[in-house]
Amino acid sequence: MKRKILMTSLMLASYATIYAQKVVRYDLYVKDTIVNFSGKEKRAIAVNGQIPMPTLEFTEGDTAEIVLHNLLDENTALHWHGVQLPNKEDGVPFLTQMPTPPGAIHTYRFPVKQNGTYWYHSHAGMQEQIGMYGSLVFHKRKNDPTFREGIDDLPTVPVILSEWTDLKPENVQRMLASGSDWFGIKKNAVQSYVEAIDGGHFKTKVTNEWKRMEAMDVSDVYYEKFLINGQNQSQLPEFKPGSRVRLRVSNGGASSYFWLTYGGGKITVVANDGNDVVPVEVDRLIIGVSETYDIVVNIPAENTSYELLATAEDRSGSASLFLGDGVRQLQARLPKLNYFKGMKMMNGMMKMNGDMNDMGMDMSLQQMDMNTVMYPEVQAQPQAAGEHAGHSGHAMGANGPVTLNHAMLKAPHPTTLDSEAPVRELKFTLTGNMNRYVWSMDNRVLSEEDKIPVKKGEILRITLYNNSMMRHPMHLHGFDFRVINGQGAYAPLKNVLDMMPMETNIIEFEANTEGDWFFHCHILYHMMAGMNRVFAVGEYDNPLLHDKEMAYRMLQHESNMWHFMAQNDVATNGNDGMAMVQNARWGVGVEWAVGYNAMHGYEVETHVGRYIGRMQWLMPFVGFDYRYRKMGIDEHEKNMFGQVNKKDSRRQLSVGVLYTLPMLIDFQAEVYHDGIVRLQLMREDIPVTRRLRAGFMVNTDKEYMGELRYIITRNIGIRTHYDSDMGFGVGLSLNY
Amino acid sequence: MKSFIFWMAAGIMLLSTTYAQPKYEATETVLISGNCEMCKKAIETAGTVKHEASVDWNQETGAATLTYNPSKTNTDEILQRIALAGYDNAQYLAPDEAYASLPECCQYNREFKTNTPATHAHTPHHTSQAAATDHSTHQAATDVSQHEKEGQFQAIFNHYFNLKDALVKSDGTLAASSAARFLDALGAVKMDGLTSAEHETWMNGKESIMTVTERIAGTDDIARQRTHFASLSEQVYLLMKASGTAQPVYYQRCPMFNNSKGAHWLSLNQDIQNPYYGAQMLTCGNTVETVK
Incomplete structure (x- = not known):
């Protein structure tokens, strides 16, 4: 035993002499700033005066010391994405540390045990969206046995992708949760009835609404600008013709996937999420939110600069980086998506109860990209190729663009785990619904779940199934996991896995570092909607958290915030509107109608309800109605059941249910404390054209309403309606 | 003083907006x-x-x-x-x-562009591929005559593959004409040349094969053709199992077709070329069995 210790200390000593441990320190000053990416001046956060944050470079074996100076008026914290470190350095406020308050200084210090491309960002609130992201590079040691000649010795550029919205990210989240389709209007992705009919897709649109789906896009948010290293277009002229360049690409966007294509030829993928992979040559790849890819490209000709094009998956915009000096060789733009083809595909994939068809392992690893039905360029390919391809199908395949998928990733060395370690199987179904923008795992948001206890040294083998219509980049803190992808012992190591709709994938890792590790969807707005879990490995005593339970409750609270929305219509015949606060499960709403005279009277209905089920189509509620008016027009005292309803002055408690019927019609059944029953059908926001919405309401009190609304801006519309109580009216519709 | 500066600034702004008009x-x-x-x-x-x-x-x-x-x-x-x-x-x-x-x-003369070895290599790329294709077509033709000696069904199979390729290309007209030729070949099958296993499968499947093929030949609506092609593929697969093939044939499956019930097809190529969606999902599917 003693000898062993001696040997070890000897080895350690020699290690220390060869790689003299070096402390590399960075000071980061986080401060409010004003930026102008879109033509408008907006608030953002800059670190050391720049967006993105400065690139931090270390060599494997160094000790990283990063001092965060919070000069903001709000809390902050920094997370080191993909880095294996002690839990207290992981930078998740309320989970691994308390947030760093305004004016405070916090030092992160950890040994650098990896090499590769990583990145870092704020894990506090939504600061990542407004500037707090940056590249983090761990260099290989010169004599590292895994050093690859022709790759690791190339000139290298850190490239961080991101996006910019002029809206405050908190407001973006609120708009998504309130079902606003403003982003769809901005992106021209409303998929309205008139557009459907024009394109011959009427049946597809009806089926889609019959299945209670609202128009969906491949991404949720409209962005004014897309950025590479903080710029929409930029050039690096220093590269000579004939040379090869390694780009360390991180996707620091809050919610955008990017297609990468290159004007100078093929792209060679050499690493992913910080881990080397066997080089693979492709025409294009998609980089999921928070993934990193190292790619190598050529500078083929003299006097030419070649475009690296990063296109948002929804094709609403792109950013460019030109490599080399001279005239700029453009890369062809990716054409607009064909939404109705995607809608038709979704119709086929979704069952009436809102579940996706589970394809088991038939769909995994991005090999079947459902979205390809929407890509016009892929469909255009075979026709051009078909001319000289004869009837040999093989030539056709060879002519199409080669797209990277996860099955093509192979580790250069075996990545097998300790075969002795106990294995624990877990399964998570990724769930959620677009209509209320609730995102969850196993239909539970973080605020409804405790931490998942894990024994230290256990292997977790996790099966993930995406039963939702959106893709989710699932990120695990503190560990690399193996992705079971048919490469056997050479399964690639990743820390983010893109889960496409309907995919099933298996990941595994050895939980050998103690602490509370976050596991979540890296789309910022999905994370803030509750799509998170925590693995609590071992019994970790975190010196930065004096009350862990209290802190966890704060974390839960932050991912299930209340959202406020309101709408009011000022019309010639009266004033009506509604206001609502809601979170993942509860909704409290008030509707009002105020007439301009006693005959029209006024009416206030209040409801408190809970949304039930994964799709949240059912909401039982309790309510209170108050109404006053002098009988005037539309004198129905009896309802369709013959019950007499004293409309002139009513104070009523009620219970009822709201249920979303096919075609997105809200059915409401309500019983008042005097025994009166009211049944009602209502549909609002029928997308007639890109900006025109229709709606109607009928109920058993023999009341009815029809409306048309034209959306002018995010907050203003013109509305005309006919109402059985109030008659015909035209007015201004304001909404928040 | 401060207010003076403010008014100055306001004044200048006002002026600049007025004069920015032209x-x-x-x-x-x-x-x-x-x-x-x-x-x-x-x-x-x-x-x-x-x-x-x-x-x-x-x-x-x-x-x-x-x-x-x-x-x-x-x-x-x-x-x-x-x-x-x-x-x-x-x-x-x-x-x-x-x-x-x-x-x-x-197509002007590209004077601004510096030509590179890489772009040169790119152009002959197509030609070499076309040549390769010609070659394979040629080979396929010789194969047909070879297979005729080996088994009667080989001709049928080749027609099936032509039909499949037409569907991969989403070309309804070509699919219809391929199906018509397929139908002729089906009519020409001579019973006396068959082994007993072949005979049995043929007798069981003949009628439905011919009906389905006739339907494909009778329309150029690609969606309809694909639905029929799904049942045709099942029958041809059985025939192939009974008779064997000269070269490996891949029995492949598209899990999504027909509301995710899935459908199979046969191909000489291990690479997936999905006849049910064509270019839309060209490489969607997997090989479930290799028939030899």
Whole structure:
């Protein structure tokens, strides 16, 4: 035993002499700033005066010391994405540390045990969206046995992708949760009835609404600008013709996937999420939110600069980086998506109860990209190729663009785990619904779940199934996991896995570092909607958290915030509107109608309800109605059941249910404390054209309403309606 | 004092807004490659944005006058749009795809572009592929005669593969004519040449094979053809199992077809070429069995 210790200390000593441990320190000053990416001046956060944050470079074996100076008026914290470190350095406020308050200084210090491309960002609130992201590079040691000649010795550029919205990210989240389709209007992705009919897709649109789906896009948010290293277009002229360049690409966007294509030829993928992979040559790849890819490209000709094009998956915009000096060789733009083809595909994939068809392992690893039905360029390919391809199908395949998928990733060395370690199987179904923008795992948001206890040294083998219509980049803190992808012992190591709709994938890792590790969807707005879990490995005593339970409750609270929305219509015949606060499960709403005279009277209905089920189509509620008016027009005292309803002055408690019927019609059944029953059908926001919405309401009190609304801006519309109580009216519709 | 500065500033702002009214326009002349009247129209359309920029291109000299509002745009943006439409200029080169899709008369001499070994290699790429294809077609033809000796069904199988390829291309007309030829071949099968296993499978499946093939031949609606092709593939698979094949045949499955019930097809190629969705999901599917 003693000898062993001696040997070890000897080895350690020699290690220390060869790689003299070096402390590399960075000071980061986080401060409010004003930026102008879109033509408008907006608030953002800059670190050391720049967006993105400065690139931090270390060599494997160094000790990283990063001092965060919070000069903001709000809390902050920094997370080191993909880095294996002690839990207290992981930078998740309320989970691994308390947030760093305004004016405070916090030092992160950890040994650098990896090499590769990583990145870092704020894990506090939504600061990542407004500037707090940056590249983090761990260099290989010169004599590292895994050093690859022709790759690791190339000139290298850190490239961080991101996006910019002029809206405050908190407001973006609120708009998504309130079902606003403003982003769809901005992106021209409303998929309205008139557009459907024009394109011959009427049946597809009806089926889609019959299945209670609202128009969906491949991404949720409209962005004014897309950025590479903080710029929409930029050039690096220093590269000579004939040379090869390694780009360390991180996707620091809050919610955008990017297609990468290159004007100078093929792209060679050499690493992913910080881990080397066997080089693979492709025409294009998609980089999921928070993934990193190292790619190598050529500078083929003299006097030419070649475009690296990063296109948002929804094709609403792109950013460019030109490599080399001279005239700029453009890369062809990716054409607009064909939404109705995607809608038709979704119709086929979704069952009436809102579940996706589970394809088991038939769909995994991005090999079947459902979205390809929407890509016009892929469909255009075979026709051009078909001319000289004869009837040999093989030539056709060879002519199409080669797209990277996860099955093509192979580790250069075996990545097998300790075969002795106990294995624990877990399964998570990724769930959620677009209509209320609730995102969850196993239909539970973080605020409804405790931490998942894990024994230290256990292997977790996790099966993930995406039963939702959106893709989710699932990120695990503190560990690399193996992705079971048919490469056997050479399964690639990743820390983010893109889960496409309907995919099933298996990941595994050895939980050998103690602490509370976050596991979540890296789309910022999905994370803030509750799509998170925590693995609590071992019994970790975190010196930065004096009350862990209290802190966890704060974390839960932050991912299930209340959202406020309101709408009011000022019309010639009266004033009506509604206001609502809601979170993942509860909704409290008030509707009002105020007439301009006693005959029209006024009416206030209040409801408190809970949304039930994964799709949240059912909401039982309790309510209170108050109404006053002098009988005037539309004198129905009896309802369709013959019950007499004293409309002139009513104070009523009620219970009822709201249920979303096919075609997105809200059915409401309500019983008042005097025994009166009211049944009602209502549909609002029928997308007639890109900006025109229709709606109607009928109920058993023999009341009815029809409306048309034209959306002018995010907050203003013109509305005309006919109402059985109030008659015909035209007015201004304001909404928040 | 402070308020004085404020009023000064306010005054200046007011003045500048009043005097900014007559729109300030910048003009610049640049060279843009192009040949003809059609090029002129394409270049000018691509460059022009209402209230922002306009382009006037001279066919004789190749010089374009860009007139634009510098507070809204710049020459870079204008020239980039023009290059993306297919026209090289001093700042930007058109993507090769964009240049290639110009009408023939517009395919100007690309003087701005420096040719490279890489781009040279790219062009013969197509030709070599075409040659390879010719070769394989040729081989397929010899194969047919070979297989005729080996087994009667081989001819049927080859017609099946032709039909499958037509569906991969989403070409309904071609699929219909392939199916018609397939039908002729089916009629020509001689019972006496069959082994007993072949005979049994043939007798069981013959009728449905012929009906389904007839239906495919009778329409050029690709959706209908594909539905029939799914049941045809099941029958041909059984035949193939009974008779064996000269070369390995891959029995492949598309899990999504027919509302995710899935459907199979047979292919000589291990690479997936999905006949149920064609280009939409060309490489969607997997091989479930290799028939030999």
